[in-house]
Amino acid sequence: MTPLERFTAAIQFKEADRVPCMPIICGASRRIYGCNYEEWSQNADIAAGSLLQAQELLGFDAILTAIDLNVEAADLGQETIFPFDDQAYSNFKNPLIKKPQDYVAKIEPVEPSKTKRMAEHIRMCDILMNEGGKRVPVLGFVYGPLGVLSVLRGPELLFSDCMKYPEEVHEALTVITGVLGDYIRALSRTGIHAIWVETLFGCHKQMSEKFWLDMEGVHLRRLAEITRECGLMLIAHSSGVDFYLDAHMETMAPDAISCAWLPDGCSDWHEVKQKCAGKVCIIGHVPPIDLLYLGRPDEVREECKKELREMGQGGGFVLAPGWEFPYNASLLNAKAMMEAAVSHGKYR
Numbered sequence: 001m002t003p004l005e006r007f008t009a010a011i012q013f014k015e016a017d018r019v020p021c022m023p024i025i026c027g028a029s030r031r032i033y034g035c036n037y038e039e040w041s042q043n044a045d046i047a048a049g050s051l052l053q054a055q056e057l058l059g060f061d062a063i064l065t066a067i068d069l070n071v072e073a074a075d076l077g078q079e080t081i082f083p084f085d086d087q088a089y090s091n092f093k094n095p096l097i098k099k100p101q102d103y104v105a106k107i108e109p110v111e112p113s114k115t116k117r118m119a120e121h122i123r124m125c126d127i128l129m130n131e132g133g134k135r136v137p138v139l140g141f142v143y144g145p146l147g148v149l150s151v152l153r154g155p156e157l158l159f160s161d162c163m164k165y166p167e168e169v170h171e172a173l174t175v176i177t178g179v180l181g182d183y184i185r186a187l188s189r190t191g192i193h194a195i196w197v198e199t200l201f202g203c204h205k206q207m208s209e210k211f212w213l214d215m216e217g218v219h220l221r222r223l224a225e226i227t228r229e230c231g232l233m234l235i236a237h238s239s240g241v242d243f244y245l246d247a248h249m250e251t252m253a254p255d256a257i258s259c260a261w262l263p264d265g266c267s268d269w270h271e272v273k274q275k276c277a278g279k280v281c282i283i284g285h286v287p288p289i290d291l292l293y294l295g296r297p298d299e300v301r302e303e304c305k306k307e308l309r310e311m312g313q314g315g316g317f318v319l320a321p322g323w324e325f326p327y328n329a330s331l332l333n334a335k336a337m338m339e340a341a342v343s344h345g346k347y348r
Helices: 003-011 027-033 044-058 071-075 117-132 145-153 155-164 166-188 209-229 245-252 269-276 288-293 297-311 331-344
Strands: 138-143 194-198 233-238 256-259 281-286 317-321
Touching: 003 317, 027 044, 027 331, 044 117, 044 331, 071 117, 071 138, 071 145, 071 166, 117 138, 117 166, 138 145, 138 166, 145 155, 145 166, 145 209, 155 166, 166 194, 166 209, 194 209, 209 233, 209 245, 233 245, 245 256, 245 269, 269 281, 269 297, 281 288, 281 297, 288 297, 288 331, 297 317, 297 331, 317 331
Parallel strands: 138 194, 194 233, 233 256, 256 281, 281 317
Antiparallel strands: none
């Protein structure tokens, strides 16, 4: 089977030849291509070439196009710093939103296809689809509206403003959601297979469930509607502890949820598997730091075998890290994930 056939089967709760595996190789692919992070994060040809070479080398079953969490914010006006060999980040000493009034005054709509960073991401997806999309699923990455706003303001100040100035925050979120909706439409025109939305704040360690839904729920619901209107699969990603599985399912109705930790209200992964059966595919949940960054290949293989036993049967599971493969971790650990999936991921 091709990676696309294998991945699609898992999303549809069908058993393929084996459980699909995606180590979520993003920035780490630059080391295979031989470029630095500054080049990789700003040049669609280099980024696409890196991801294609990584997939060819390791044979993984899906390509995620996540670059960094500053792509959308940079195009909305946030000053962004591009280190030579590290992920880009916002200059929080100079946030775009300096005071509550700026939520209305400074956040204005932009056309993603005419910006710098979003347009380059769109072009990267186009290259990936032209060169590998018939065989390997390509998943376009979009940062959720509250996450984008946190980059423009700073998380701590944003949380305070959500309580003190909710109307201004919602007005900004509405503009951002409109931009993200146009972004999803532009990405869909490249022919990609799915949209992967990062919902960073939808977990117990960040916000209460009601507070998160009050602030971001309506905006995520709209992005989910646009994704479905474009005929794409929708994947939600939460890297938080005790993330709100039920709220994600109700608000976004995603085809899959990528996660690092057990969701709120579940005691083990067997319970998660039963709860999600026939409703939402689970993508995860190999520990990225403790294991993929600090561990050895044999330890990675053992953890993957365990997860395949717990989650693999009946489809509805994709073996993956809890979030992006650490961009400076040993690629032997990504290889170990694939080896475990091939040797121990058979459904029968």
